[in-house]
Amino acid sequence: MTIFELRKAYHSSLDNIRGWLGDSSVSGKLTALDRLSILDAWHQEMVEFFEHHGHCFACNRRLDRCHCPGEDRWPE
Numbered sequence: 001m002t003i004f005e006l007r008k009a010y011h012s013s014l015d016n017i018r019g020w021l022g023d024s025s026v027s028g029k030l031t032a033l034d035r036l037s038i039l040d041a042w043h044q045e046m047v048e049f050f051e052h053h054g055h056c057f058a059c060n061r062r063l064d065r066c067h068c069p070g071e072d073r074w075p076e
């Protein structure tokens with residue numbers, strides 16, 4: 001999978017979760033903490049998805065060229 005395909009998958013997944021969290025009939029009963037843990041789990045999944053396909057989630061470089069510090073990566 002190329003970085004372009006990964007980015008595309010990321011954006012459609014982001015749209016999904018935003019739509020889902022924005023739909024009060026689905027997520028209306030969630031607390032702010034629920035939402036945070038859902039986003040956190042989703043973030044972790046994305047990081048693993050990118051790494052599984054050999055890319056860094058934060059800088060989008062191949063893992064062998066990535067110099068990002070730590071695990072707490074988040075894209076611009």
Ligand SMILES: [Zn+2]
Binds near residue numbers: 056057060066068
């Ligand atoms: Zn990186």
